[in-house]
Amino acid sequence: MSWAWVGVAPFFVFAVLFLILPTAHLVVGSFQDADGRFTFANIVHLFTPQIVSSFWITIQVSAYSAIGGAIIGLLLAYAGVMGGLPKWVRPVLMTFCGVAPNFAGIPLAFAFLATLGRTGLVTAFLFNTFGFKLYDHGFNITSFWGLVLAYLYFQIPLMVLILVPALDGLKREWREASDILGGGAWHFWRYVAIPILWPSLAGTTVLLFANAFGAVATAYGLMGSGINLVTIMLFAQIRGDVLHDQNLGYAIALGMVVITVLSNLIYIVLRARTKRDLR
Amino acid sequence: MKRGRLVSWIIMALSAIYFFVPLACTFEFSLRLKRGTYSFAAYENVFNDYRFQESFLYSTTLSVATIIFGTLLVVPTAYWVQLKLPRIRPLVEFLTLMPLVIPAIILVFGYIRIYNSSSLLPMTSASWSTDTLLACSYITLALPYMYRAIDTGLQSIDVKTLTEAAESLGARWPSILFGVILPNLRVAIVSSAFLTFATVIGEFTIASLLDRPAFGPYLQLIGANRAYEPSALAVITFLVTWGCMGVIQLLGRGRKGGVAPTAY
Numbered sequence: 001m002s003w004a005w006v007g008v009a010p011f012f013v014f015a016v017l018f019l020i021l022p023t024a025h026l027v028v029g030s031f032q033d034a035d036g037r038f039t040f041a042n043i044v045h046l047f048t049p050q051i052v053s054s055f056w057i058t059i060q061v062s063a064y065s066a067i068g069g070a071i072i073g074l075l076l077a078y079a080g081v082m083g084g085l086p087k088w089v090r091p092v093l094m095t096f097c098g099v100a101p102n103f104a105g106i107p108l109a110f111a112f113l114a115t116l117g118r119t120g121l122v123t124a125f126l127f128n129t130f131g132f133k134l135y136d137h138g139f140n141i142t143s144f145w146g147l148v149l150a151y152l153y154f155q156i157p158l159m160v161l162i163l164v165p166a167l168d169g170l171k172r173e174w175r176e177a178s179d180i181l182g183g184g185a186w187h188f189w190r191y192v193a194i195p196i197l198w199p200s201l202a203g204t205t206v207l208l209f210a211n212a213f214g215a216v217a218t219a220y221g222l223m224g225s226g227i228n229l230v231t232i233m234l235f236a237q238i239r240g241d242v243l244h245d246q247n248l249g250y251a252i253a254l255g256m257v258v259i260t261v262l263s264n265l266i267y268i269v270l271r272a273r274t275k276r277d278l279r
Numbered sequence: 280m281k282r283g284r285l286v287s288w289i290i291m292a293l294s295a296i297y298f299f300v301p302l303a304c305t306f307e308f309s310l311r312l313k314r315g316t317y318s319f320a321a322y323e324n325v326f327n328d329y330r331f332q333e334s335f336l337y338s339t340t341l342s343v344a345t346i347i348f349g350t351l352l353v354v355p356t357a358y359w360v361q362l363k364l365p366r367i368r369p370l371v372e373f374l375t376l377m378p379l380v381i382p383a384i385i386l387v388f389g390y391i392r393i394y395n396s397s398s399l400l401p402m403t404s405a406s407w408s409t410d411t412l413l414a415c416s417y418i419t420l421a422l423p424y425m426y427r428a429i430d431t432g433l434q435s436i437d438v439k440t441l442t443e444a445a446e447s448l449g450a451r452w453p454s455i456l457f458g459v460i461l462p463n464l465r466v467a468i469v470s471s472a473f474l475t476f477a478t479v480i481g482e483f484t485i486a487s488l489l490d491r492p493a494f495g496p497y498l499q500l501i502g503a504n505r506a507y508e509p510s511a512l513a514v515i516t517f518l519v520t521w522g523c524m525g526v527i528q529l530l531g532r533g534r535k536g537g538v539a540p541t542a543y
Contacts (some may be wrong), residue, residue: 111304
């Protein structure tokens with residue numbers, strides 16, 4: 001045993017105690033009944049309507065916020081980097097996008113409530129100025145779409161942060177080649193840029209999806225238990241065993257891990273493709 | 280090309296509206312505690328609330344502990360991996376990225392079940408040990424970007440030469456690590472420290488599930504019971520976040536290891 005192994009030992013002890021064991025415990029627990037015997041019952045119980053719908057709602061919120069974040073993020077990154085804007089725009093954009101994702105959770109929920117809640121300023125402004133009652137037209141910040149709108153606040157900047165380096169990788173010569181061959185902006189994007197960028201775009205979208213999937217605090221701050229997200233359900237389960245079945249709670253956790261692990265695997269595969277294409 | 284620029288400006292303007300209107304509204308809202316006039320009364324209420332002071336102090340202390348112990352855990356690991364054990368690098372990197380894959384709520388679920396009061400390591404049985412568990416949870420959250428920041432920092436200095444120089448001058452490894460390597464990693468450590476602070480200070484999920492009197496659960500409590508104070512608290516949190524990120528930007532390493540997504 002050399003000093004080097006002694007030096008890294010604390011890290012491995014830490015990783016086993018706080019990463020491996022907790023995850024393994026939940027995985028094993030989801031295949032056991034209350035007495036510790038092996039069973040698939042918990043996995044079967046996952047397919048009750050309430051749990052399936054909570055997974056489905058969470059998947060939808062995550063997917064909409066990821067796709068929305070990806071599209072808007074791409075437009076924003078494009079405008080900031082290649083849109084012909086003054087030079088100061090880019091660093092301002094990048095700085096803001098570095099900060100905005102860290103302003104999340106409960107305070108972000110407060111901000112959207114103060115803006116678009118029933119007594120929020122924009123809600124009041126729309127009514128006082130245009131006589132438009134936002135809440136009579138189906139809008140509610142404490143709803144599915146309200147939550148998606150709030151999630152975009154950290155999804156868009158994350159997309160910009162990850163995508164700007166990819167846009168920088170688009171070589172000027174490719175645009176020139178496209179121009180010389182008589183192609184316009186449409187041709188360049190349709191036949192050159194998007195085919196090159198898509199693994200990176202798709203990969204980042206999947207990453208945003210996983211990011212939203214595990215989120216708790218923003219949704220909890222915005223609507224408490226008013227939305228049937230799987231994370232909110234798990235939160236209640238950890239607090240008070242609302243399902244009256246400890247091992248079913250483990251199975252829900254396992255289901256979430258399966259989804260986030262799959263998302264990350266897809267991301268890794270797509271990222272490897274991006275690297276190969278840009279070489 | 281002119282039309283393209285116009286489109287770019289429109290995209291920028293719409294995004295700016297989306298990102299700044301909530302901030303402006305939150306600030307305006309926070310000033311309206313007194314009827315008919317703008318005042319900082321909501322902020323006074325917040326600052327005079329002993330629970331605010333206690334929970335903010337608690338979370339600050341906890342984040343300092345997270346930063347110190349996280350750094351002490353990560354620096355030696357990254358150093359030895361770089362110098363002597365490059366073949367275990369993939370394993371170490373995999374482990375440090377795990378917290379980005381496994382949601383925080385899952386990890387804390389596992390902690391609560393494994394370290395409950397009837398287990399071998401009953402960390403949740405006393406408040407000091409639960410605080411320790413919370414700090415360890417935050418180290419786990421910070422691990423991905425802390426490790427990357429420090430590893431990148433190590434790659435930019437010549438670890439091998441520095442180590443050999445120190446050894447030939449008769450230094451033993453503790454003084455190599457703390458006297459030679461650590462000072463050279465100042466920038467990496469300070470940026471990851473501020474990023475950790477910004478993440479930990481308002482963290483809600485883990486603190487709430489471990490039932491500790493941290494700032495995040497306090498925010499949630501006020502949000503459920505007050506009208507204007509939550510906006511004031513959101514503004515304060517936003518300023519703290521900007522302060523932390525500002526320091527990182529000033530250090531010129533803001534992009535490296537960017538964000539900690541598990542805090543959402």
